[in-house]
Amino acid sequence: MSDGLSFHNIPIVIDKWRKDETYDIYTVGSRDKDAYFSPKEPKDQSIKPDWRYLFKLSRSWCPWQFWCEIIAYRFGCIIGVEVPPAHIGLSKIYEKNVDTYAALIEWFYDESKDIYITGEQIMVGLIKDFDTEKGRKHNLKTIRDFFKDRKETLNDWASVLTFDILIGNTDRHQENWGLVLKNAKLNPKGGGKVYPSPAFDNGTALGHEILEKNIDKYVDTNRLERYLVDKRARHHMKWSLDEEGQLNFYEFMKKYTVEFPETKRIITRHLSFDYQQVEEVLAPLVGAVSDPKYKLTRKRLDFVLKLIFGRKRILEETLEL
Ligand SMILES: Nc1ncnc2c1ncn2[C@@H]1O[C@H](COP(=O)(O)OP(=O)(O)OP(=O)(O)O)[C@@H](O)[C@H]1O
Ligand SMILES: [Mg+2]
Numbered sequence: 225m226s227d228g229l230s231f232h233n234i235p236i237v238i239d240k241w242r243k244d245e246t247y248d249i250y251t252v253g254s255r256d257k258d259a260y261f262s263p264k265e266p267k268d269q270s271i272k273p274d275w276r277y278l279f280k281l282s283r284s285w286c287p288w289q290f291w292c293e294i295i296a297y298r299f300g301c302i303i304g305v306e307v308p309p310a311h312i313g314l315s316k317i318y319e320k321n322v323d324t325y326a327a328l329i330e331w332f333y334d335e336s337k338d339i340y341i342t343g344e345q346i347m348v349g350l351i352k353d354f355d356t357e358k359g360r361k362h363n364l365k366t367i368r369d370f371f372k373d374r375k376e377t378l379n380d381w382a383s384v385l386t387f388d389i390l391i392g393n394t395d396r397h398q399e400n401w402g403l404v405l406k407n408a409k410l411n412p413k414g415g416g417k418v419y420p421s422p423a424f425d426n427g428t429a430l431g432h433e434i435l436e437k438n439i440d441k442y443v444d445t446n447r448l449e450r451y452l453v454d455k456r457a458r459h460h461m462k463w464s465l466d467e468e469g470q471l472n473f474y475e476f477m478k479k480y481t482v483e484f485p486e487t488k489r490i491i492t493r494h495l496s497f498d499y500q501q502v503e504e505v506l507a508p509l510v511g512a513v514s515d516p517k518y519k520l521t522r523k524r525l526d527f528v529l530k531l532i533f534g535r536k537r538i539l540e541e542t543l544e545l
Pocket of ligand 1: 256278280308329330331332333342395399400424425426427428
């Protein structure tokens, strides 16, 4: 495997894992999911011992959706953007007598030591009348102004926003990012380090909404091209509160590199991947699950690759790289 990356390509059965009965209090968002604790001595090396994991199901009309979280994790590893590890999860008891596949996603902070602040808590504190339902006032400028003394903030957002463009994630709303105050529960007086959350919740991406029977329609390059730049191709986040008309993915990033030229280097670095690297880490997922309801088909994987590399090309052209 290139770059020393290695991934677990076999479904991980969670039926003996302890269910996290407290998870309800964390339940935000729209998709069915449960939390479980991994065993103290997990069989699989990729599983952190005694650690919380989300078992995140696909929406019922697109049972392949959970692959997006797994693909996004592997892709994040290739381009150098942190994404919570996501594995193939399987339960034989979640629903009686059927196999249920889902993304098994590692919790990204230590509940006993760290404090997690959601983007929503931050935005609500900064913007009067912030509507939490649609997040219409979710915007980069307010975040930038608030974090102006934290110089990494612009670089961190350059990374996440580039990642979101490449996977076509339109859902990085205020509940899909946050800050981890490391060890804050151990040092209530403060002074601990603050980290951005990794890029979690990547299911609304990678053409998940396109049914298997419709994938062939995108052989038509004009249709594919239109899809890559259509009105959905934009970040949830606006540029600023007074922005008129929302910028698309590529224009947003162009503006970003014009206003903050030092971030161009970071974006360029994330874009320095090639087809073989990505194909190599994703190909083993085809065939990892044979159940026809859930399997990742080669056709879908090829489509996903086309989308990623189409967006890469448009972004590079727009940034004149
Ligand atoms: N890996 C993780 N570690 C810690 N907290 C997480 C993790 N993944 C999700 N969460 C928390 O759980 C919440 C819901 O999860 P997530 O955002 O993945 O699902 P969702 O919003 O229901 O998904 P979707 O919008 O795709 O249906 C998040 O807003 C976040 O607070
Ligand atoms: Mg979410």
